[in-house]
Amino acid sequence: MTTYARVAQAAPYGRALPFFGVLVFAILFIQACIVVQARPQDLVTGVHGMIDILSRAWPPKVSKLPDMLWPALETIDIAVFGTVVGVVLAVPLAVLSARNTTPARPLYVLARAAVAFARAVPDLVWALIFVTAVGLGPFPGGLAISIHSVGMLGRLFAEVIEDMDMGPVEALTMTGASRAAVFSHAVVPTVLPNLLGIALYRLDENIRSSLVLGFVGAGGIGFELLSAMNLFDYRTVSLLLILVFAIVMLAERLSAALRSRIG
Amino acid sequence: MTSNPIQATNVSLRYPTGRLALDRASLSVAAGELVVILGANGSGKSTMLRCIAGILPLTSGQVHVAGQEISGLTGRGLADARLALGMVFQHAYLVRRRSVLANVQTGTLGRHRTIATSLGFLPAGERDHAIGCLDAVGLSEFAHQRAGTLSGGQAQRVSIARALAQRPRALLADEPVASLDPEAAEDVMRLLRRVSHEDGLAVLCVLHQPDLARRYADRIVGLRQGRMTFDETANKVPSRSVAALYEGLAA
Numbered sequence: 001m002t003t004y005a006r007v008a009q010a011a012p013y014g015r016a017l018p019f020f021g022v023l024v025f026a027i028l029f030i031q032a033c034i035v036v037q038a039r040p041q042d043l044v045t046g047v048h049g050m051i052d053i054l055s056r057a058w059p060p061k062v063s064k065l066p067d068m069l070w071p072a073l074e075t076i077d078i079a080v081f082g083t084v085v086g087v088v089l090a091v092p093l094a095v096l097s098a099r100n101t102t103p104a105r106p107l108y109v110l111a112r113a114a115v116a117f118a119r120a121v122p123d124l125v126w127a128l129i130f131v132t133a134v135g136l137g138p139f140p141g142g143l144a145i146s147i148h149s150v151g152m153l154g155r156l157f158a159e160v161i162e163d164m165d166m167g168p169v170e171a172l173t174m175t176g177a178s179r180a181a182v183f184s185h186a187v188v189p190t191v192l193p194n195l196l197g198i199a200l201y202r203l204d205e206n207i208r209s210s211l212v213l214g215f216v217g218a219g220g221i222g223f224e225l226l227s228a229m230n231l232f233d234y235r236t237v238s239l240l241l242i243l244v245f246a247i248v249m250l251a252e253r254l255s256a257a258l259r260s261r262i263g
Numbered sequence: 264m265t266s267n268p269i270q271a272t273n274v275s276l277r278y279p280t281g282r283l284a285l286d287r288a289s290l291s292v293a294a295g296e297l298v299v300i301l302g303a304n305g306s307g308k309s310t311m312l313r314c315i316a317g318i319l320p321l322t323s324g325q326v327h328v329a330g331q332e333i334s335g336l337t338g339r340g341l342a343d344a345r346l347a348l349g350m351v352f353q354h355a356y357l358v359r360r361r362s363v364l365a366n367v368q369t370g371t372l373g374r375h376r377t378i379a380t381s382l383g384f385l386p387a388g389e390r391d392h393a394i395g396c397l398d399a400v401g402l403s404e405f406a407h408q409r410a411g412t413l414s415g416g417q418a419q420r421v422s423i424a425r426a427l428a429q430r431p432r433a434l435l436a437d438e439p440v441a442s443l444d445p446e447a448a449e450d451v452m453r454l455l456r457r458v459s460h461e462d463g464l465a466v467l468c469v470l471h472q473p474d475l476a477r478r479y480a481d482r483i484v485g486l487r488q489g490r491m492t493f494d495e496t497a498n499k500v501p502s503r504s505v506a507a508l509y510e511g512l513a514a
Contacts, residue, residue: 167356171422174316175429176345176373180381185369188383189358 057234075220079206082145094157119151141218268465274324302486349426355418359411370428416447
């Protein structure tokens with residue numbers, strides 16, 4: 001018997017498994033279509049409405065642009081504020097919640113839990129909470145982004161620290177250097193470029209989140225977008241969407257360019 | 264009594280699993296002497312080095328480094344005792360993104376436990392010393408290059424320079440040539456011999472290559488299953504003693 005035949009014989013689920021896999025996913029998708037009440041015909045009947053809105057949104061109301069520059073800056077700055085505060089809080093939490101750098105088991109558990117909680121609650125919900133607590137405006141938006149960033153960054157930073165090469169740590173410990181010196185001379189320079197890259201990627205994500213946060217009253221372009229929608233001012237809406245597109249593209253390009261330079 | 268820089272007496276180590284990794288092993292290395300430990304995988308060679316370096320706690324026995332007992336020390340006391348003991352590993356363990364010179368300078372951190380060095384600043388005033396150490400391993404022209412750009416052999420020599428920057432009296436080398444090509448391995452062994460003979464350090468080196476051991480060591484120590492089987496001047500070790508280290512052990 002050839003090796004191939006023996007291997008094929010030894011795998012009793014060989015042919016049945018892919019078939020059942022596809023079947024399971026088909027059933028999953030069908031039930032999803034039923035639950036979301038997917039009706040493709042609505043898309044066809046909705047075309048008129050779409051065309052109507054698009055015609056009323058054209059041309060974009062460029063005269064409003066100067067008024068929108070401040071909200072645009074607000075949106076970007078909410079993301080900048082949230083990312084910086086997020087990084088500052090996430091770094092110590094990551095050090096505590098990485099297995100190879102944590103000083104004590106209880107601190108590890110606490111830090112892990114804090115980071116997981118900050119991540120589990122969506123930034124939109126954090127924004128609703130902070131709007132209620134500190135009132136309308138960009139500040140609650142910044143706070144929401146900060147907390148959510150702590151959750152995302154804390155976990156990614158901890159992963160980077162756990163994956164790092166521990167060789168330099170061992171080597172410097174053997175020279176008789178203090179724990180703090182080993183940390184700042186072996187751990188920090190090894191992980192810093194990775195952390196910086198992750199933080200820049202987070203900034204780019206945060207700019208997108210910050211646009212949406214305005215919908216719940218946390219300032220910036222999102223808030224203007226919501227107001228224009230409520231007033232059926234579609235020409236302002238289209239202007240804002242173009243602005244959003246420009247900001248998002250710019251942030252993405254800038255963050256990618258900076259990240260490619262770290263290395 | 265003047266004690267040698269490395270002095271291990273009746274060192275035993277039993278792992279929590281019950282396995283006896285070292286069984287009353289004794290050895291001493293004088294200043295200016297290069298001693299090589301030979302043995303098969305699992306014979307306890309690296310364990311012996313780790314016991315001397317105070318990384319593993321001894322079950323019984325004593326280790327003295329530069330006249331100071333190192334066994335039983337922890338924390339600050341252990342860090343102080345390690346100042347006299349440089350260590351070189353199988354891999355260079357350099358911080359790849361820092362310059363070669365900065366890596367060498369970090370070898371002096373133990374002697375400069377200040378707030379500035381804790382915050383990541385290199386010890387001021389050790390630059391010239393570090394350049395000197397780099398010069399001693401023949402790599403001063405690479406001082407400002409990133410450590411990550413070096414070849415394996417060069418990186419290993421820089422790691423020896425870092426150990427020298429520490430101003431140790433003894434040097435431990437744990438399979439320092441295991442991941443190097445033959446030519447780089449000769450360079451590293453030549454350097455270790457020079458460090459012992461010319462700078463007067465006591466060098467204890469674990470190797471897997473009996474021929475390198477014969478050519479470079481002053482003395483060779485054989486370890487088999489945690490026990491020392493011989494301790495002889497390099498050119499007097501009988502071939503069958505070396506062969507016996509590896510016999511009957513399936514790799």
